[in-house]
Amino acid sequence: MSKSKAVVLLSGGLDSATTLAIAKQQGFDLYALSFRYGQRHIAELEAAKKVAAEAGVRDHMIASINLRQFGGSALTQDIDVPKGRATSEMSEGIPVTYVPARNTIFLSFALAWAEVLTAPDIFIGVNALDYSGYPDCRPEYIDAYVRMANLATKTGVTGEATLKIHTPLIQMTKAQIIRRGTELGLKYGLTHSCYDPTVEGLSCGECDSCLLRLKGFSEAGLKDPARYAQRGAA
Amino acid sequence: MSKSKAVVLLSGGLDSATTLAIAKQQGFDLYALSFRYGQRHIAELEAAKKVAAEAGVRDHMIASINLRQFGGSALTQDIDVPKGRATSEMSEGIPVTYVPARNTIFLSFALAWAEVLTAPDIFIGVNALDYSGYPDCRPEYIDAYVRMANLATKTGVTGEATLKIHTPLIQMTKAQIIRRGTELGLKYGLTHSCYDPTVEGLSCGECDSCLLRLKGFSEAGLKDPARYAQRGAA
Numbered sequence: 001m002s003k004s005k006a007v008v009l010l011s012g013g014l015d016s017a018t019t020l021a022i023a024k025q026q027g028f029d030l031y032a033l034s035f036r037y038g039q040r041h042i043a044e045l046e047a048a049k050k051v052a053a054e055a056g057v058r059d060h061m062i063a064s065i066n067l068r069q070f071g072g073s074a075l076t077q078d079i080d081v082p083k084g085r086a087t088s089e090m091s092e093g094i095p096v097t098y099v100p101a102r103n104t105i106f107l108s109f110a111l112a113w114a115e116v117l118t119a120p121d122i123f124i125g126v127n128a129l130d131y132s133g134y135p136d137c138r139p140e141y142i143d144a145y146v147r148m149a150n151l152a153t154k155t156g157v158t159g160e161a162t163l164k165i166h167t168p169l170i171q172m173t174k175a176q177i178i179r180r181g182t183e184l185g186l187k188y189g190l191t192h193s194c195y196d197p198t199v200e201g202l203s204c205g206e207c208d209s210c211l212l213r214l215k216g217f218s219e220a221g222l223k224d225p226a227r228y229a230q231r232g233a234a
Numbered sequence: 235m236s237k238s239k240a241v242v243l244l245s246g247g248l249d250s251a252t253t254l255a256i257a258k259q260q261g262f263d264l265y266a267l268s269f270r271y272g273q274r275h276i277a278e279l280e281a282a283k284k285v286a287a288e289a290g291v292r293d294h295m296i297a298s299i300n301l302r303q304f305g306g307s308a309l310t311q312d313i314d315v316p317k318g319r320a321t322s323e324m325s326e327g328i329p330v331t332y333v334p335a336r337n338t339i340f341l342s343f344a345l346a347w348a349e350v351l352t353a354p355d356i357f358i359g360v361n362a363l364d365y366s367g368y369p370d371c372r373p374e375y376i377d378a379y380v381r382m383a384n385l386a387t388k389t390g391v392t393g394e395a396t397l398k399i400h401t402p403l404i405q406m407t408k409a410q411i412i413r414r415g416t417e418l419g420l421k422y423g424l425t426h427s428c429y430d431p432t433v434e435g436l437s438c439g440e441c442d443s444c445l446l447r448l449k450g451f452s453e454a455g456l457k458d459p460a461r462y463a464q465r466g467a468a
Contacts, residue, residue: 228427
């Protein structure tokens, strides 16, 4: 019997790489989907390629979309990425690194591919605990997305809609995520988390994403294999 | 007082052009959004530019996305477009011209732009009567989309979510749509509906889209100003 297919959103960061490892462990045939979306740094896309190859995915699609033309985010515009914030500050309000409707757009492409592959399973590494204030990482958002998606597609018309969006990390702390990925043999040195890497590709160690990652490794009692520009960070 | 902004999805076809005219008549400041999505023919994109200019939109954004890489549709792949079908046949099942998750993807980009513009109004020209079997043109789909979208964005977190998706054509026949647009002074000669135009840009007069359009003009008692390759069609 052939394995069930799953479309896995893969940014190249720690969370999505762990999600891919979990989907693999669950026995799915893996179709990884990444985006070139006008992000200021493509280091994460390079990381996504390495992570996908290491996981032995069946296919890795990179879709090009230009979110930069809409503006509104430090990740696609020339707006300063905040540095050195306490974790408590990160959960207050929505950060400038929020990209408008990003997960909604990403999931919509995953839905298109899933429909063509007749793969009713989509994996996304959203996280509601260490979610850094993004509205489209919350469980109630994902639930509403599934309801919509099951009406959007061919199977929605025939009443056979069985789309499922898997969010295995949604209630995990960063430390739990890192421990789980480590158990599954994931090489975190291949992943990239930093919002503002140096020209040499070193992580800044000071943006929200680096700080959450470092805190996670510290709490998991593990050493982060990422390379940091700041000596103090590692 | 400045006018409210609205993002209007504009394909360049008859329905979306009429939707733009209705949004204009309702007093909105217009932001038209079109897509270069790997469609086999770009005649409709040329039509969208003319229609947007004629309507005096504030901005017309053309987003490039590649739906062709996912496959699965006669509109983006080398699959024959059906010709000469009766209207009753069109409503049976989902046609090969269906593009997987297309409206879901289009609305997601509209949502991103609406959030950046702080424009809580989106217009889309979907139609549930002459809808040619597309699942993502049904009212229950649009309702589910709004619920999801109001959880996806910044205002969804603060509880100020007021996104509205306007579907002014959803319960109108093609003839009613054409009469309404004509009352509003819309120049239908600028629009393009054909799924399979000739190299000279003439409409085929035989695909589902041409046949629905011709039937609409006939029932409205008006002459279609589009240019057709088939003499019999016009």
